[in-house]
Amino acid sequence: MKNLTALSLKTEQGELYVLDQTLLPQQQHWLSCQTVAQMVSMIKALQLRGAPAIGIGACLLLAYRATKGDSREQLLQDAEVLRAARPTAVNLMNNLDTMIAALQQTDFNAAAVACAEQLFAEDVALCQRMAEFGAALVQDGEQLLTHCNTGGLATAGVGTALGVINLAHQQGKNIRLWVDETRPLLQGGRLTAWECQQLGIPYQLICDNMAAMLMARGQVDRIFVGSDRIAANGDFANKVGTYSLAVLAQYHKVPFYVVAPHTTVDLACADGSAIPIEQRHSDEVRGVSGGFGTAIWAPEQAPVFNPAFDVTPASLVTGWVLDSGVYSQADIAKGALQQFV
Numbered sequence: 001m002k003n004l005t006a007l008s009l010k011t012e013q014g015e016l017y018v019l020d021q022t023l024l025p026q027q028q029h030w031l032s033c034q035t036v037a038q039m040v041s042m043i044k045a046l047q048l049r050g051a052p053a054i055g056i057g058a059c060l061l062l063a064y065r066a067t068k069g070d071s072r073e074q075l076l077q078d079a080e081v082l083r084a085a086r087p088t089a090v091n092l093m094n095n096l097d098t099m100i101a102a103l104q105q106t107d108f109n110a111a112a113v114a115c116a117e118q119l120f121a122e123d124v125a126l127c128q129r130m131a132e133f134g135a136a137l138v139q140d141g142e143q144l145l146t147h148c149n150t151g152g153l154a155t156a157g158v159g160t161a162l163g164v165i166n167l168a169h170q171q172g173k174n175i176r177l178w179v180d181e182t183r184p185l186l187q188g189g190r191l192t193a194w195e196c197q198q199l200g201i202p203y204q205l206i207c208d209n210m211a212a213m214l215m216a217r218g219q220v221d222r223i224f225v226g227s228d229r230i231a232a233n234g235d236f237a238n239k240v241g242t243y244s245l246a247v248l249a250q251y252h253k254v255p256f257y258v259v260a261p262h263t264t265v266d267l268a269c270a271d272g273s274a275i276p277i278e279q280r281h282s283d284e285v286r287g288v289s290g291g292f293g294t295a296i297w298a299p300e301q302a303p304v305f306n307p308a309f310d311v312t313p314a315s316l317v318t319g320w321v322l323d324s325g326v327y328s329q330a331d332i333a334k335g336a337l338q339q340f341v
């Protein structure tokens with residue numbers, strides 16, 4: 001395979017490596033990934049995360065296994081094991097379907113490698129197009145807000161929402177960014193803050209419960225978030241806490257945009273109620289550090305509710321920034337997403 005390098009995935013001498021995002025920002029540690037079991041474990045542990053990156057990583061692993069001589073039957077079985085690794089992010093399912101089609105070819109080894117490389121290259125291009133469409137919405141001097149992590153760590157390219165914000169910054173629009181820490185796993189506090197520092201984006205880290213006050217003070221001009229799955233009617237799933245941001249944005253009349261490649265659209269889901277929401281381990285909520293050094297733990301048996309995602313209704317969305325353009329509520333109501341059948 002070509003030497004594919006992105007912030008979260010790379011190949012060297014035909015070997016696949018994953019940047020362990022659970023160790024960021026303190027450590028940049030690359031993990032060798034040679035088996036399906038390893039890839040599933042890395043996805044479940046969020047060592048590899050972000051809807052687009054997960055889908056591409058899974059296909060890169062299958063391509064790697066194909067270069068190691070695995071049979072078509074084994075690869076097809078492995079694709080189904082990978083499909084179950086993260087139930088909400090539809091990019092994983094869409095990319096695996098593309099890979100499964102490639103594996104039907106006579107020379108499935110070469111077809112698998114070509115497919116993975118094409119998916120990688122496609123996501124790089126999709127990210128750039130989303131960034132261009134989204135950055136055009138940003139006015140000079142605006143204060144922006146984002147949730148979770150949607151940069152290069154979560155995709156093969158510049159990212160989705162953070163790719164938009166970064167391009168607006170690069171265009172000299174003097175933006176400032178509020179970064180939601182994003183409890184419980186702190187993708188914003190750990191990963192978006194780190195990416196902003198790498199990119200030189202002026203940002204301030206906030207607790208999720210501070211966004212309302214900033215909007216009340218008129219200190220948020222526009223919000224960009226990512227997505228793990230967009231339903232046919234424009235409802236979308238994203239990291240938990242997104243829905244509350246959208247409600248606050250409507251109350252405070254702050255424009256609210258979801259940024260995602262068309263590979264995130266799932267027309268099989270008529271609306272948000274059909275999107276499966278992954279429930280995660282209780283310890284993710286029970287443990288919190290809060291700057292006190294060692295983690296503070298809730299009571300041992302504290303019952304916990306820990307949905308990894310929530311669903312934002314289309315009625316709360318100002319615009320959908322996709323790789324083919326920015327769509328309004330009227331566009332979506334007229335069926336704009338049906339083109340992504």
Ligand SMILES: CSC[C@H]1O[C@H](OP(=O)(O)O)[C@H](O)[C@@H]1O
Pocket residue numbers: 046049050051052147148149150151154155159160161187225226227228238239240308
């Ligand atoms: C462009 S990544 C989309 C999406 O993925 C993140 O979830 P996770 O950190 O659990 O992988 C988050 O929901 C992002 O918005």
